[in-house]
Amino acid sequence: MGGSAVVVGGGIGGLAAAIGLRRIGWEVTVVERAPVLADGGAGISLHANGIRALDALGVGEAVRAAARPQYTGGTRVPGGGRLARMDGTALERELGTPIVGIPRAALHHLLRAALPAECLLVGAEATSVDRSGPGRVRIPLGDDxxxxxxxxxxxxxxxxxxxxxxxxxxxxxxxxxxxxxALTERPVELDTDFELTWGNGAEFGHIAFADGRAEWHAVLNSPPGVRHTDPLDVMRRRFGTWHEPIPALLNATRPDAVLHHDIHELLTPLPAFTGHRTALLGDAAHAMTPHLGQGACQALEDAAVLAAALATGPTVASALARYDAERRTRSQSVARAARRAGRMGQRLTHPLAVAVRNTALRLAPSRATVRTILRQADWTPPSLG
Structure with missing residues (x-):
């Protein structure tokens, strides 16, 4: 089955969906409302399920070449004590690939490079779909x-x-x-490829990149809408006494490089990911908290499954039914798991609860951390035919 598709949104999920659709012979137009592709964002970790989805879409090798494998790291407390270690070698042995870290801008660039420039429509906003006809759908774009x-x-x-x-x-x-x-302005000496540090109601983490720079993030319990005139200064006051390399990461960052976003999620699961000739994908379908690092990976899974369903389904309706059946249960389960991970990690504030959690993590065998990651990352994409 072939056809034409309009992908609304030129982020990771939208670009991956466009690649998958073109790979099975569809004509695709990606509509992105941003007037300029500034490639914002900091960094991202991709687990094996995301890498496998990229392999199915034909861009996995290019992403691996630009990324840094994550073999070392784990979870610590603000004073530097170790709670758990991440065994990237064991994960690679189990899954065939380690977790990798890559700047979001580099990932966006690689995904766009897999598409012809003429299929990307920038500076156009699609806010509605006309599904009133019995056949094709119509997407208004201004006067067009x-x-x-x-x-x-x-x-x-x-x-x-x-x-x-x-x-x-x-x-x-x-x-x-x-x-x-933020991304650091210059390379930083790091002993680990990836690390999280948990304090009461706060998390600080870093992802090391192939060029020596790093991404750092700070997740905080906070009312919505709070913003700071100098966010980097706030980070230094909040985390400056935490263990190295946290102060070094902050010192290697330009003040204007810090991004600040409140985290929203679809707490109420959607009853379906599809409607008349429409598929919801990525955050539009299952926005989740970042505590498992699975948001982008789930969007990549969506893209691979959608392409496979359309490649083999006799009709668009049957393909969308398959997509909904395969993606809704899994992605909503991952979203629930991410929420639980946050409640036991960064969101936790009661001193006794924090002490119990920390003790349990220290006593757990290293294999337990591997098993936790495997629950979400051990996924195999369908064939695109």
Whole structure:
């Protein structure tokens, strides 16, 4: 089955969906509302399931070449004591690939490079879909209208297309956490590839990149909407006494490089990921908290499964039914697991509860950390045919 598709949203999930659709012979237009592709964002870790999805889409090797494998790291306390170690070698042995770290801008660039430039429509906003006809759908874009056999709504956590499809759904809610993050301006000496440090109601982590720079992030319990005139100074006051390399990471960061976003999630699961000739994908379908590092990986899984379903399904309707059946249960389960991980990790504040958790982590065998990651990362993509 072939056809034409409009993908709304030029982020990781939208670009991956476009690659998958083109790979099975579909004509694709990606509509991105940003007037300029600034490749914002900091860094990202990709687990084996995300890498396997990229392999199915034909871009896995390019991403591996630009990324840094994560073999060393784990979880610590602010004073530097070790709670748990991450055994990247064991993960690679189990899954065939380690977790990798890559700047978001580099990942966006690699995904765009797999698409012809003419299929990306920048500075255009699609806020609705006309599904009134019996056949193709129509997507208004200002004074223009695109027609397609399929719409992929990859327009993020605040998806307007999701709200149009499910007007009774409450939509995203604030998770109780806010995140500040940045890329360092220069290389930083790091002893680990990836690390998290948990304090009361706060988490600080880093991802090391192939060029020696790093991404750092700080997740804090906070009311929504709080912003700072000098966020880097706030980070230094909040985390400056925590163990190295946290102060070094902050000192290697430009003040204007710090990004600040409140974390929203779809606390109420959607009843479906599809409607008439429309598939919700990525955060539009299952926005989750970042505590398992699975948000982008789940979007990549979505893209691979959608392409496989359309490659083999006799009709768009049957392919979307398969996509919904395969993706909704899994991604919503991962979202629940991420929420639980946050409650036992960064969100935890009661001193006794923190002490019990820390003791349990210190006593747990290293294999327990591997098993925790395997629960979400051990996923095999379907064949695209």
């Amino acid at each position: 209208v695109l027609e397609a056999d399929l719409v992929v709504a990859a327009d993020g956590v605040g998806s307007r297309l999701r709200a149009e499809m499910f007007p009774q759904h409450p939509g995203p809610v604030y998770s109780g956490s806010t995140v500040l993050r």
